[in-house]
Amino acid sequence: MTLTELKYVLAVAREKHFGRAAEACFVSQPTLSVAIKKLEEELGVSLFERGGGGELGITPAGERVAEQAAHIFELVDGIKDLAAQAKDDLQGPLKLGAIYTIAPYLLPELIPQLHERAPKMPLLLEENYTRVLTEKLKKGELDAMIIATPVEDPSILSLPLYEEPFVVAIPADHPWKKKKSLESSELENESMLLLGSGHCFRDQVLQVCPALNRSAQGGLQKTLESSSLETIRHMVASGMGTTVLPCTATRLHSTSDNLLAYRPFTKPAPARVVSLAWRKSFPRPRAIEAIRQAILAAGLPCVEKIRPGKR
Amino acid sequence: MTLTELKYVLAVAREKHFGRAAEACFVSQPTLSVAIKKLEEELGVSLFERGGGGELGITPAGERVAEQAAHIFELVDGIKDLAAQAKDDLQGPLKLGAIYTIAPYLLPELIPQLHERAPKMPLLLEENYTRVLTEKLKKGELDAMIIATPVEDPSILSLPLYEEPFVVAIPADHPWKKKKSLESSELENESMLLLGSGHCFRDQVLQVCPALNRSAQGGLQKTLESSSLETIRHMVASGMGTTVLPCTATRLHSTSDNLLAYRPFTKPAPARVVSLAWRKSFPRPRAIEAIRQAILAAGLPCVEKIRPGKR
DNA sequence: TAAGCGTCATAGAAAATATCTATGAAAATT
DNA sequence: AATTTTCATAGATATTTTCTATGACGCTTA
Numbered sequence: 001m002t003l004t005e006l007k008y009v010l011a012v013a014r015e016k017h018f019g020r021a022a023e024a025c026f027v028s029q030p031t032l033s034v035a036i037k038k039l040e041e042e043l044g045v046s047l048f049e050r051g052g053g054g055e056l057g058i059t060p061a062g063e064r065v066a067e068q069a070a071h072i073f074e075l076v077d078g079i080k081d082l083a084a085q086a087k088d089d090l091q092g093p094l095k096l097g098a099i100y101t102i103a104p105y106l107l108p109e110l111i112p113q114l115h116e117r118a119p120k121m122p123l124l125l126e127e128n129y130t131r132v133l134t135e136k137l138k139k140g141e142l143d144a145m146i147i148a149t150p151v152e153d154p155s156i157l158s159l160p161l162y163e164e165p166f167v168v169a170i171p172a173d174h175p176w177k178k179k180k181s182l183e184s185s186e187l188e189n190e191s192m193l194l195l196g197s198g199h200c201f202r203d204q205v206l207q208v209c210p211a212l213n214r215s216a217q218g219g220l221q222k223t224l225e226s227s228s229l230e231t232i233r234h235m236v237a238s239g240m241g242t243t244v245l246p247c248t249a250t251r252l253h254s255t256s257d258n259l260l261a262y263r264p265f266t267k268p269a270p271a272r273v274v275s276l277a278w279r280k281s282f283p284r285p286r287a288i289e290a291i292r293q294a295i296l297a298a299g300l301p302c303v304e305k306i307r308p309g310k311r
Numbered sequence: 312m313t314l315t316e317l318k319y320v321l322a323v324a325r326e327k328h329f330g331r332a333a334e335a336c337f338v339s340q341p342t343l344s345v346a347i348k349k350l351e352e353e354l355g356v357s358l359f360e361r362g363g364g365g366e367l368g369i370t371p372a373g374e375r376v377a378e379q380a381a382h383i384f385e386l387v388d389g390i391k392d393l394a395a396q397a398k399d400d401l402q403g404p405l406k407l408g409a410i411y412t413i414a415p416y417l418l419p420e421l422i423p424q425l426h427e428r429a430p431k432m433p434l435l436l437e438e439n440y441t442r443v444l445t446e447k448l449k450k451g452e453l454d455a456m457i458i459a460t461p462v463e464d465p466s467i468l469s470l471p472l473y474e475e476p477f478v479v480a481i482p483a484d485h486p487w488k489k490k491k492s493l494e495s496s497e498l499e500n501e502s503m504l505l506l507g508s509g510h511c512f513r514d515q516v517l518q519v520c521p522a523l524n525r526s527a528q529g530g531l532q533k534t535l536e537s538s539s540l541e542t543i544r545h546m547v548a549s550g551m552g553t554t555v556l557p558c559t560a561t562r563l564h565s566t567s568d569n570l571l572a573y574r575p576f577t578k579p580a581p582a583r584v585v586s587l588a589w590r591k592s593f594p595r596p597r598a599i600e601a602i603r604q605a606i607l608a609a610g611l612p613c614v615e616k617i618r619p620g621k622r
Numbered sequence: 623t624a625a626g627c628g629t630c631a632t633a634g635a636a637a638a639t640a641t642c643t644a645t646g647a648a649a650a651t652t
Numbered sequence: 653a654a655t656t657t658t659c660a661t662a663g664a665t666a667t668t669t670t671c672t673a674t675g676a677c678g679c680t681t682a
Contacts, residue, residue, distance in 0.1 A: 001387060003314055004669085018630060031670050033631055043394035046594040049451065050630055051466060051678085057451040059594060060404070061397030065390055072386045076312060079379045083354035086372030093371070140360065140368040155362060155649060280648095283357040283370060315640085329659060342641050344660055361659055362649085466678065 003076065005039040006069040008032050012048060013066035016056045089286035090118035096291070097126040097133040097145035101201040101229055102274060105248040106146065109298035110291075117290045129198045137279060144278040144291060148246075149200045151277050158277035159288075161295050162303040164246045165269040166208065167262045171239045174261065181266040184209045189220065191241035193232045196225035201272070205244045208270040236260060246272065247302035273306065314387065316350040317380040319343050323359060324377035327367045400597035401429035407602070408437040408444040408456035412512040412540055413585060416559040417457065420609035421602075428601045440509045448590060455589040455602060459557075460511045462588050469588035470599075472606050473614040475557045476580040477519060478573045482550045485572065492577040495520045500531065502552035504543045507536035512583070516555045519581040547571060557583060558613035584617065 011021035012032060022029040040046050047062030058066070085091060098107060107125065114123065126133070126142065133145040138155060151158040168187070170176050176186075188211040195202040202223075206212055215221045222241065224232060229249050236243050237259035250262045276295065278288050296305055322332035323343060333340040351357050358373030369377070396402060409418060418436065425434065437444070437453065444456040449466060462469040479498070481487050487497075499522040506513040513534075517523055526532045533552060535543060540560050547554050548570035561573045587606065589599050607616055 001314065001390065003312065006390075019628085027669095028671055029630070030632080030672085034669080037631085043391065043398075045394045045397045049590070049592045049594060051449070051451070051590060051592040055451065056629085057592075059397075061394060064393050064397070068386055068390045068393060072383055072390075075379055075383045075386065079312070079376055079383075080354065082375050082379065083356045083372060086356045086370075086375070087354075138362070139366060140362075153649090279360070279362060281360045281362040281368075283360055330657090338640090339642055340659075341643085341661080346640080348660085367658085464678095 001039060001042060003072070005035050006065075006072060008035045009039065009047060009062070009066055010069050010073070012036060012056070013058055013062060016058070018050075018056070088120070089284035090290055091120045093122045093124055094284075094287055094291075095124040095126070095141065095143045097128060097136065097142045099130055099133065099145075099147050099200065100127050101195070101199060101246060101249070102146055102148065103127040104228075104230065105246075105251060106274075106295065106298065106300065109300060110294050113294035113297045114291060117294055118287070121287060121290070130200050131198070134277075137277065140279070143282055143284070144276060144288060146274060146276055146295070147200070148204070148272045148274050150273075151275070155280050156277050157280050158275045159292060160273045160275045160306045161292060162300065162305045163271045163273050164248055164303050165264065165271040166205070166244050167247050167250060167264050167269075167302075168242060169233060169236045169245050169250070170242045170261050170263065171236055172259045172261050173239070174242065176242075176263055177261050179263055181264050183266055184270060185211070187212065187242070187244070188215060192221045193235055193241045193243045194221060194223045195227060195229065195232065196223055201229075201246065204270075204272050208244070233260065248300050251301060271304075274303075312350060312353060314383070316346050317376075317383060319346045320350065320358060320373070320377055321380050321384070323347060323367070324369055324373060327369070329361075329367070399431070400595035401601055402431045404433045404435055405595075405598055405602075406435040406437070406452065406454045408439060408447065408453045410441055410444065410456075410458050410511065411438050412506070412510060412557060412560070413457055413459065414438040415539075415541065416557075416562060417585075417606065417609065417611065420611060421605050424605035424608045425602060428605055429598070432598060432601070441511050442509070445588075448588065451590070454593055454595070455587060455599060457585060457587055457606070458511070459515070459583045459585050461584075462586070466591050467588050468591050469586045470603060471584045471586045471617045472603060473611065473616045474582045474584050475559055475611075475614050476575065476582040477516070477555050478558050478561060478575050478580075478613075479553060480544060480547045480556050480561070481553045481572050481574060482547055483570045483572050484550070485553065487553075487574055488572050490574055492575050494577055495581060496522070498523065498553075498555070499526060503532045504546055504552045504554040505532060505534045506538060506540065506543065507534060512540075512557065515581075515583050519555070544571065559611050562612060582615075585614075 008021065008025060011025050012018060015021040015024060018032050019029050022032045025032070036047065043065070045061040046059055047065055049057035049059055051057060111123065114121070126136070128136070130147050130149055133142060133147065134153065134156070136142045137145050138153070148164070168176070168182050176182060187209045192212055192215070194205060194212070212221045229245060232243050233245065233249070235241065245262070276288065276292055282288070296307075319332065319336060322335050323329060326332040326335060329343050330340050333343045336343070347358065354376070356372040357370055358376055360368035360370055362368065414436075422434065425432070437447070439447070441458050441460055444453060444458065445464065445467070447453040448456050449464070459475070479487070479493050487493065498520045503523055503526070505516060505523070523532045540556060543554050544556070544560070546552065556573070587599065587603055593599070
């Protein structure tokens, strides 16, 4: 049984005439004769009664088959409608991930921007480590992610979006408050608070100031395993030490903010590149583009947008 | 869009793997690749996300299409079921006609017999003149008819079922009551009651006794235009005259029956042949056969069954 | 009642389509 | 890096659909 055959049955049932039905289907009359005969043989019942000169009769079976066929074509049209809707990349939920050190600062700005550009694309958000996000992305549990490390995987595409300079966070009463900017080497002998391993930002900070690795033994560096940048910021405010933050993390103003000061690094300031990444096979390019646009429009302060150069 | 393509979509959605899906469909893997690609292009959306080594992903569109496709196949199976049911010739209503001079005597016997043989075949019955029945049969408003004249029309098939001798009906006090049998020529000078023109039985009686045509002028013959055999029988009982009846019409016993007597013709008695007729194109031969069997089993008295010779 | 017409069926050729085998590309795995 | 898995592509082949031409059959008409 084929949809074409059913279409022909409907036409003949409607026209009660093979010739006219053929015309309506834009095929020749023998085409209908053959197709309907084939279907009748498959079903084992005759659907029409061909009686020489008189009217073409429809058997009760033919009547019922035609009726059912009409329902089938309703569903077929349903598939077409459904596909036409789904054709819109900006329709349907999108699963977006972001690393812990970006999500709390970017998402509040990103979401309204994205909602404006794609109101029919609800977001399913997840914060996690780069490693976990990458795995979920590959498994299809995420559609896109925002990360701060280059992607190696060949099945994943990415686009750098902006560069985020690092800054030093100090307690308000710290002697460095008098300085305009700091050299990374100056951090060596400070009591630095760092995120736990797994956070890429930790690695990036250590790359900027390798001496901190050594100072770990001396007790000057303190790794806070299950913590977040916000927690560390509060600890700095309370005078427990200093830390390095991505500049976007300096924006939130909690009540303890007057206990904190930020100082930039001297140029060229260390920084990280934030990228948007997605599966190479993800079939909604316009959804990716919408996220990119939304991030660029998010109005993050103190970042340098990366526009032209791709990859 | 074809049902085959939808079948493939369902298989891939189910197996989440082109190779296994192909196996399940008993086709090669490239067949699926090509078919699904074709459907994706027609619909303008990708249904699956092929990602090299990892899991095969289904897009939201693919999910919805597969769901709808499943519904379509339910309906397709519905058509098959429906056809399987309809395959039974003895299923579904049958429109049966019979002429006025047969219906009241045959149908009461026929219906229970037929119901026994084809309980799922309800009858739509109609009494009418041969001419009208024939027209309706050709138009499809009837499926079969029981008549007493040979069929000329090439689009109609018929089968003689039984031969029905004629008998003479006389009032109980008629002098002929003493006779064992009658010659048709003896009717010439009797006051005969006849059915109106249009009834084939009238013509058949006139054929048996052409002299009655002449006696019409002499007032001995009386044609009762809008009447029936039953009415005529009552008139005979009341003494208005005599008449000729098909022997099956002598069976009903109304309260006036003791006022009536029947006398056969001398052999060879005039008779008529009752046939079953249907459109050559009518597609339920077993329904026809069931009617034939039911009529032969109907246990009509005084008739001679015609079995072997067809046509 | 034969000729013409309308209608559907059949046959064989042509066209379109579906399927196959073989092979390639890409990413995951060893 | 080599191997394996998985899907895509290409070209050949098989199948199916469709077409043109023609036939059969019954109706209509002269």
